[in-house]
Amino acid sequence: MAMHTIELTLPGVFYQRPAPDQPPFKSPGDPVVAGETIGLVEVMKSFLSIEANCDGIFGRYLLADQSDVDAGDAACEIEV
Amino acid sequence: MTIRTLFVANRGEIAVRIIRAAQELGIRTVQAVSAADQDMLAARLADEVIELGPAPARRSYLDTAAVLAALRRCGADALHPGYGFLSENADFAEAVEASGVVFVGPRPETIRSMGDKAHARACAVAAGVPIVPGSQGRIEDVDAALSEASRIGYPVMIKAAAGGGGRGIRVARDADELLKLVPQAASEALAGFGDGGLYLEAFIEDARHIEVQVLGDGTSVVHLFERECSLQRRRQKVWEEAPASLLPGDLREELCKSAVRLAQAVRYRGAGTLEYLYDRRRQAFYFIEMNTRIQVEHPVTEMVTGVDLIREMLLIAGGVPLRHRQEDIHCRGHAIEVRINAEDPARGFLPSPGRIEELAVPGGPGVRFDTGAYPGYQVPPYYDSLIGKLVVWGEDRPHALGRLARSLDELRIGPLATTIAMHSELALADDVRSGEVSTSWLERWLTPPSAGRSDAA
Numbered sequence: 001m002a003m004h005t006i007e008l009t010l011p012g013v014f015y016q017r018p019a020p021d022q023p024p025f026k027s028p029g030d031p032v033v034a035g036e037t038i039g040l041v042e043v044m045k046s047f048l049s050i051e052a053n054c055d056g057i058f059g060r061y062l063l064a065d066q067s068d069v070d071a072g073d074a075a076c077e078i079e080v
Numbered sequence: 081m082t083i084r085t086l087f088v089a090n091r092g093e094i095a096v097r098i099i100r101a102a103q104e105l106g107i108r109t110v111q112a113v114s115a116a117d118q119d120m121l122a123a124r125l126a127d128e129v130i131e132l133g134p135a136p137a138r139r140s141y142l143d144t145a146a147v148l149a150a151l152r153r154c155g156a157d158a159l160h161p162g163y164g165f166l167s168e169n170a171d172f173a174e175a176v177e178a179s180g181v182v183f184v185g186p187r188p189e190t191i192r193s194m195g196d197k198a199h200a201r202a203c204a205v206a207a208g209v210p211i212v213p214g215s216q217g218r219i220e221d222v223d224a225a226l227s228e229a230s231r232i233g234y235p236v237m238i239k240a241a242a243g244g245g246g247r248g249i250r251v252a253r254d255a256d257e258l259l260k261l262v263p264q265a266a267s268e269a270l271a272g273f274g275d276g277g278l279y280l281e282a283f284i285e286d287a288r289h290i291e292v293q294v295l296g297d298g299t300s301v302v303h304l305f306e307r308e309c310s311l312q313r314r315r316q317k318v319w320e321e322a323p324a325s326l327l328p329g330d331l332r333e334e335l336c337k338s339a340v341r342l343a344q345a346v347r348y349r350g351a352g353t354l355e356y357l358y359d360r361r362r363q364a365f366y367f368i369e370m371n372t373r374i375q376v377e378h379p380v381t382e383m384v385t386g387v388d389l390i391r392e393m394l395l396i397a398g399g400v401p402l403r404h405r406q407e408d409i410h411c412r413g414h415a416i417e418v419r420i421n422a423e424d425p426a427r428g429f430l431p432s433p434g435r436i437e438e439l440a441v442p443g444g445p446g447v448r449f450d451t452g453a454y455p456g457y458q459v460p461p462y463y464d465s466l467i468g469k470l471v472v473w474g475e476d477r478p479h480a481l482g483r484l485a486r487s488l489d490e491l492r493i494g495p496l497a498t499t500i501a502m503h504s505e506l507a508l509a510d511d512v513r514s515g516e517v518s519t520s521w522l523e524r525w526l527t528p529p530s531a532g533r534s535d536a537a
Contacts (some may be wrong), residue, residue: 010430010431010433010461011433011461012431012461012462013136013461013462014434043461044422044423044429044431044433044461044462044464045462045463045465046431046466048106048430048431059419066133
């Protein structure tokens with residue numbers, strides 16, 4: 001098993017959840033399929049989906065919900 | 081009372097614009113900033129800078145309590161809200177005035193009444209301003225639909241009374257289509273919304289967006305002619321002009337007079353804009369809503385009238401009666417504004433925040449560039465993508481288009497992706513040059529005709 005991280009390409013505000021009153025996109029242990037949304041980045045009033053680029057098992061978020069993030073930050077870990 | 085210290089409750093290019101107008105009147109300026117905006121141009125130009133809170137707008141520029149606290153701390157006697165953020169928040173305007181500070185804009189009750197679209201439409205009707213024609217309430221049966229449709233004129237939209245968001249809308253081009261579509265629409269509305277009620281509205285094909293600029297002092301109102309803003313993407317304007325070159329002269333006068341009637345009916349104070357749809361086929365205009373603030377595209381009006389709208393807003397807020405009579409305001413030549421956004425049109429308008437290394441601003445006669453940026457400025461990811469507005473004036477529309485193309489060639493912003501190249505292409509597009517555009521034109525133009533097909537093969 002190797003640990004894979006997903007890196008952001010744009011700065012902004014990171015969201016673990018699709019909406020404030022909903023659960024996070026992924027919880028530790030959830031299966032992940034490439035192309036699935038694992039988070040959102042709000043940049044210049046647009047919300048961009050952050051998609052998994054591999055299949056695996058979700059490890060954990062590396063960025064807090066609603067935190068300020070930079071391009072290059074690792075958003076989460078996926079076991080592949 | 082004359083304003084001595086002005087609090088600028090906005091950011092970016094409009095904050096710079098407001099500071100410049102204030103300084104020209106000898107007014108001291110206090111610029112409100114979020115933690116991410118300490119280095120913006122407006123903060124460098126202002127006499128004083130006061131921090132509101134963290135970067136996200138909801139915790140700074142949109143945080144009423146934070147703005148009011150900063151306002152009290154700095155002792156300003158007036159506040160300019162700019163556009164967006166709290167500019168059309170009636171409760172905020174009320175709180176500002178309650179704290180003894182002048183709100184540079186209309187009275188809070190005007191913001192409230194025009195913000196309620198149904199109420200604004202009712203005010204328009206009362207003032208004799210046309211709104212999009214429709215059936216009187218629900219249509220009860222096919223016969224009623226036929227008679228209402230012939231009164232409104234085809235094509236008509238059939239809408240579900242309980243619907244919303246564009247769902248369940250059908251367009252009938254003649255009586256035969258209406259006869260076919262009404263029963264379908266009724267059963268679908270019943271199934272979809274639990275209510276089969278329908279109503280009709282005129283379908284405005286190839287609608288054009290036209291708006292009228294007004295200035296009022298709470299008693300009298302004048303208009304500063306109209307703008308056309310039909311080039312839009314996702315309902316966001318990207319290119320604006322003054323005047324609207326397609327409008328026949330008599331209709332233009334009627335349009336501007338209707339705007340004055342409505343603004344006068346609400347005893348409008350400050351700068352405001354009345355938005356209309358123009359139906360070229362019916363040769364008719366219809367009021368849609370009023371914006372009770374300064375607008376992004378105000379410079380095209382300034383270029384053709386020579387009136388400094390922000391200066392007039394500040395003077396009116398300071399208690400000076402309107403300084404222009406209607407007959408003193410003339411429209412000369414043609415102006416075009418294009419919005420330079422930090423977005424990549426080649427990648428679906430993907431936002432492109434980051435540091436501006438190169439910023440070369442065009443010069444020469446009839447050219448203006450309003451921006452909140454400078455070389456070395458970091459465009460933050462937290463707010464809208466507007467970097468600047470390139471505005472040109474020419475003696476007529478072809479002159480302005482030539483000047484625009486030339487200025488766009490001179491304008492360099494890098495290394496961020498911007499909309500400069502898209503505007504250069506637009507300035508050469510046949511439909512834009514001939515003025516044959518509607519509010520849906522730009523999105524069609526941006527969509528390649530055979531998108532996806534070659535990939536599938």
